[in-house]
Amino acid sequence: MNMNEITLLYARNLITRRTTPPRQMLSFVMRVANLAYDKEVDVSWAGEDEVWHKLPASFHATADDGASEYWVAQASFTLDEDATLPGNVRFALCHRSRNAEYWDNNQGSNYAMDADCGILLGNQRQLISSALDAVLATGQKEIALTVTLRNSLPARRVTLHWTTDNWQTARKTPYRFRRNYWDNEWLSNARNPNQYGYQVWHTTLKAADAFRIQYRIACETAQQVIWDDNAGADYTLQRPPLKVLILNLHCCQEENQDRKLSLIARAIDELAVDIVCLQEVAELWNDGRGDWQSNTARIINERLAAPFQLVTDWSHKGFERYREGVAILSRHPIARHQARFVSTAQDPHSIHTRKVVMAQIKVPHLGLLNVFSSHLSWWNDGFAEQFDNLRRWATDEHTAHVAASLLCGDFNIEAGSRGYRFVVDSHEYDDQYLRAVSPQVFRSVFRPDGAPSYDGLRDDRRIDYVFLRRGSALRAVSGRVVFNDHDYGRVSDHCGYLLSFAAP
The missing domain is CATH 2.60.40.2440 (Carbohydrate binding type-21 domain)
Known part of the structure; x- marks a missing residue:
């Protein structure tokens, strides 16, 4: 047993007689160390029949210390001719991760709850x-x-x-x-x-x-x-967390493109996304005049159960036949928006021409958020200049009434690369996906003082990011890769990244 890896907070053993026949409910609330993303948590328990069972627990919430989580397991039973109620219960908690197993079994004696006793507190709790x-x-x-x-x-x-x-x-x-x-x-x-x-x-x-x-x-x-x-x-x-999704759409270069646009819309609905930042948004070139009906951000938005507010703009000709740009979709009201070149080049026939869109979004209970959807050039093609221009623009927009500023999208710099270190060295923006899924690596990179260590990023191939301005009234609490082989399927040559934010 290691009480640091899993700890009983409280359990309940309750019987209701309001229904016929009577029912019994068992519930267990525990604190679990966040040692790895993949983990199994369960409760081993036995009733008065002395038969032991395994009850899986499910994730409930991330604890505020960032290093642990709350997990909950529940089960209910109905008295009938073929089954009795568990009655008095003995139990222990188990946490499996990183090929190791950790127990809270009441120091080897197991916990015990009498039938219908109400609440049992863990041994370390007085209240x-x-x-x-x-x-x-x-x-x-x-x-x-x-x-x-x-x-x-x-x-x-x-x-x-x-x-x-x-x-x-x-x-x-x-x-x-x-x-x-x-x-x-x-x-x-x-x-x-x-x-x-x-x-x-x-x-x-x-x-x-x-x-x-x-x-x-x-x-x-x-x-x-x-x-x-x-x-x-x-x-x-x-309040429910703010969900932000970023995705590079690959500028209409996908097979079964129309089906994939529908799949993206379905995922936005099912995942209850609040804000979507898209890159390589395509619409037909049409001699440079564009064709709004073919705009992929518009198509995705129209296929949502309830269309979002949408802002979009384009920067250059892509794949010889499209106006290629960026977009922001928001479930919440957009107070104002703007588009601006961040590159020196402004020739629509040059791939080095880069434009970013910004939306100031009014989020209920939180306030104003400045969100930037960005698609910047590679390091050797002007990334540093473009990021500096973007950063200065975002700084000017981050007034006293703004709760948070997010730089989102495809930055064309690998995690740990020279361009990524350029962002880190600005001491102004932090990588929120890294913070959510690898807090130890995050702390080694984004140190408040001392030299950052990039060893933990050796196998990190990301070039898509959500960078949050330091001091913002947000923090990432979870991160998830979507639109890969295991989660909704491929819709682009990029994966999507879904982040959930809460107040700090």
């Missing part, structure tokens, strides 16, 4: 919040919160300390002790958990229009104040 990185629905203004305490903790007062601005200001909301708190289908008929060594306290938090709320719990006894701040990372409540 715990019921909302671990919970999501605030769009438009939701308040949320009910509970905290469970051990009866051995003689609480006189429990208070929620919370902030919407990363503790620049703070507020307090009291919890109230509820002797019979359970008030939903599963919990309303459970026996009073206070009889089983625990107390449940309740409060309602006014979320207003906040994108993200951090909170800590203070429990006052006669002798001291005991804090639960989620191991120093704070608990969080936040």
